[in-house]
Amino acid sequence: MPKTEEQFRQMRDDMRSRILRESSLYFAKNGFGDTKISDLAKHIGIGQGTIYLYFKSKEELFEEIRKNADNTNEVKLIKALAKLPLSAAAKIERISAEVIKKLEDEEYAVKITIYTQLLLEQDSGLYKSEMYEALAGIIKKGQKEGRLVKGDPLMLADLYWGTVYLYALKKLFIKDFKMIDKSTLCHLLEG
């Protein structure tokens, strides 16, 4: 037994992450029903059986992917930003720059895609998400400062994140697409 417990754990975690990562891309592009386990396994480059060593079923794998598609980092970023002594417009510029940069990474696009689709499927409305509310807070302040467009802050936040979702979709589906530029993204909220 030349492997230490630690190395062993590492290998298992690596494989699990790999499956999650590759699967989320595949599911995001093809949907649940149109994704065959056999194709998925081939795409990842492992045997079908291997998937079942890490996940009980296709269903469970899918649920795990959805669970991982949280927005904790975005929320933290926005909340931290909100406290800084900057104009709302400047904050929105920072957020936009960050988001556009992150969208270069396909994994991030997948995360945005899955997260947004989750929100759509809960018919509770999109407005209960912390990410939306945090941005709405900044927008509200910006409107008082007079530099942002008028309108319900939550609806504007919704439009903003919706647009981000739009470009995440394009990232995933369209080869050689052109990313929205920062000024256009900011313009959604700016007067």
Place this chain on the structure above:
Amino acid sequence: MPKTEEQFRQMRDDMRSRILRESSLYFAKNGFGDTKISDLAKHIGIGQGTIYLYFKSKEELFEEIRKNADNTNEVKLIKALAKLPLSAAAKIERISAEVIKKLEDEEYAVKITIYTQLLLEQDSGLYKSEMYEALAGIIKKGQKEGRLVKGDPLMLADLYWGTVYLYALKKLFIKDFKMIDKSTLCHLLEG
């Protein structure tokens, strides 16, 4: 039961339309792979076999739906509008008003959804669509008039229609959602 030839034709056409209409909603919400014929039939309120009296296969039904999801009317509207002696801004306002009104109808939302997803799946890029090009034409003129935002007209058209797609999705998925208002939609293109 001496029904006329005409009545027969009418009944067949009615059923065919009904299946197409209800199916397109179902496919738009659930995707192709996640839609079972048995569920679909139950949703429509007919037997599974009945679907096969009107369509050769699930695939053909889906293709028919995609074929119907054209944008001929939008293109006509925009092209007609383009020729009128109005400012680009006014034209965009007219288009926006029209689109927002049409989106009250779920069927229209389905059409927009399916059409956009079709474009996404062709990785040729979204920019070959006549609908996009027609709008881009108006934007180009508007930019010369100086009233619209700067930027590649085609990309701005893409943003515009993408946003429309976004609210079509919301219409389909979210009970009691609030539609984007005209001024916000116009603001996407206006300075």
Place this chain on the structure above:
Amino acid sequence: MPKTEEQFRQMRDDMRSRILRESSLYFAKNGFGDTKISDLAKHIGIGQGTIYLYFKSKEELFEEIRKNADNTNEVKLIKALAKLPLSAAAKIERISAEVIKKLEDEEYAVKITIYTQLLLEQDSGLYKSEMYEALAGIIKKGQKEGRLVKGDPLMLADLYWGTVYLYALKKLFIKDFKMIDKSTLCHLLEG
């Protein structure tokens, strides 16, 4: 809809019974793990899918078969017999005649087989079965009458039914086997 509700129910019940009957024979001969659904379906002469219209899973089908393998009729017979004004030896002769006659039917042999294997798998011992206890009651009386062999009545009942199980097995597995004759079966309990 030319079928009445009643006819429809009848057809469903018939198919369900047919699957249960044929499956129990197949499972009894081959065991659960060695029985393939595809073989089973072929054996019954129906499609694989049909089995799943009536039973959720292979497991559930198996459980249903076990549930049906009760011994209610035997217990009733023995209890009724117990009350009659006959000698224990005569009663045992009647039971033996009945059992040997029933064993001509393969279905009965299957029932006995499955029932006995159920008892074996509960490691509670075989002695909690009503069928064993009812026979033990008759044996006890017979021992007082002096015509039966000595020994723990419950253990003798166990030997008796065990022997019946043995010949049920032979019925299922051996082509052209010779059934035990009544006098030999009775001799197990008679002095």
Place this chain on the structure above:
Amino acid sequence: MPKTEEQFRQMRDDMRSRILRESSLYFAKNGFGDTKISDLAKHIGIGQGTIYLYFKSKEELFEEIRKNADNTNEVKLIKALAKLPLSAAAKIERISAEVIKKLEDEEYAVKITIYTQLLLEQDSGLYKSEMYEALAGIIKKGQKEGRLVKGDPLMLADLYWGTVYLYALKKLFIKDFKMIDKSTLCHLLEG
């Protein structure tokens, strides 16, 4: 680690025997199809791969077990006994005492179980077994001596060994079961 050739051989033989012993118990209880190699390995307390160092396949392991379930010793015992100047009844008593004593050992019960099931699965009938024939020979003589029950000697031998199989099964499946006593076992054949 300078182990001698002999020590190596010994270790290999020990492991092989251990796998055979534990597997035969497992197969006897669960059947071939219901026994998973992974469960079997866990039960034995070795890795799955280890089994394949000693046996080519699950099938071969099973065949090896069946091969070992011969009755050479019983046949020898009975044949030796047959020649002795004893009454048939005495011989049967000796056989019964021996069998009951051996059945204290679970391994012996496994052997009987597998051997009998082998006979059942050949639908050639149980009567071609040397063990059955050897006992039938003694029974035949006993009937002439007038001390044994009447009936076809081979069928009586069959009943006798079947009963032994019955108690082997109980030994394997039922915790705290009570073994048949010698007089009851002998009574099967005695008048």
Place this chain on the structure above:
DNA sequence: AATGAATGAGTGTTCATTCAT
């Protein structure tokens, strides 16, 4: 024409077997 029970090709899942360590 309309139905839904029946079918079997296709997909999800298991498990005997291999192989890197």
Place this chain on the structure above:
DNA sequence: TATGAATGAACACTCATTCAT
């Protein structure tokens, strides 16, 4: 030699499609 993670052939199960009514 011993291990158990990885594999893919084989099996359980689903669902698009057919067909008897």
